[in-house]
Amino acid sequence: DQQVKQNSPSLSVQEGRxxxxxxxxxxxMFDYFLWYKKYPAEGPTFLISISSIKDKNEDGRFTxxxxxxxxxxxxxxxxxxxxxxxxxxxxxxxxxxxxxxxFGKGTLLTVNP
Amino acid sequence: GxxxxxxxSNKVTEKGKYVELRCDPISGHTALYWYRQSLGQGPEFLIxxxxxxxxxxxxxxxxxxxxxxxxxxxxxxxxxxxxxxxxxxxxxxxxxxxxxxxxxxxxxxxxxxx
Numbered sequence: 155d156q157q158v159k160q161n162s163p164s165l166s167v168q169e170g171r172x173x174x175x176x177x178x179x180x181x182x183m184f185d186y187f188l189w190y191k192k193y194p195a196e197g198p199t200f201l202i203s204i205s206s207i208k209d210k211n212e213d214g215r216f217t218x219x220x221x222x223x224x225x226x227x228x229x230x231x232x233x234x235x236x237x238x239x240x241x242x243x244x245x246x247x248x249x250x251x252x253x254x255x256x257f258g259k260g261t262l263l264t265v266n267p
Numbered sequence: 268g269x270x271x272x273x274x275x276s277n278k279v280t281e282k283g284k285y286v287e288l289r290c291d292p293i294s295g296h297t298a299l300y301w302y303r304q305s306l307g308q309g310p311e312f313l314i315x316x317x318x319x320x321x322x323x324x325x326x327x328x329x330x331x332x333x334x335x336x337x338x339x340x341x342x343x344x345x346x347x348x349x350x351x352x353x354x355x356x357x358x359x360x361x362x363x364x365x366x367x368x369x370x371x372x373x374x375x376x377x378x379x380x381x
Contacts, residue, residue, distance in 0.1 A: 197271070254315050
């Protein structure tokens with residue numbers, strides 16, 4: 155039973171264009187959402203997060219949008235660069251005293267020069 | 268200064284053997300997590316420590332898995348009577364544990380059970 159779903163296993167975009175990665179969740183108790191980026195043979199690296207009290211958070215080229223009513227979030231990367239090529243994981247947590255993360259299966263982003 | 272480190276980076280063992288995986292968190296981080304990532308999946312939660320105590324071990328798949336953090340820093344994940352299905356990348360993460368949900372991950376240990 156996947157509580158966090160990333161339905162696109164892969165995405166390919168041209169350098170300079172926008173990359174949009176999508177994520178859906180089913181657990182209404184989730185109140186904090188994160189995106190992690192992972193290169194082969196490395197651990198996931200934190201990218202950006204958003205609290206459920208917000209609908210948008212921006213950090214440089216990265217913006218995360220949250221639609222609570224649809225239980226949907228997305229990560230926008232503009233402009234995309236070849237170095238952005240990696241697996242992107244969406245993760246969620248219910249907060250409180252235990253911050254364990256529930257991850258999606260990931261989306262492999264390839265940015266072509 | 269250093270990030271989360273995990274040793275060994277790779278471990279190959281035979282079915283039925285015992286293995287220990289080590290995690291050195293970022294200095295000062297009170298919260299420590301173990302996750303397991305199987306091929307084609309995202310990381311799955313195993314256990315969470317706050318200080319020395321296991322605050323949540325609900326993700327451990329069965330009683331062959333056990334983890335300790337005796338001094339509130341280094342943690343060891345122990346797997347008894349390994350099975351082929353235990354093959355995966357075992358990830359450790361740490362955080363300040365003060366409400367900041369950003370977890371810093373180590374590079375993982377790739378466990379292969381033959």
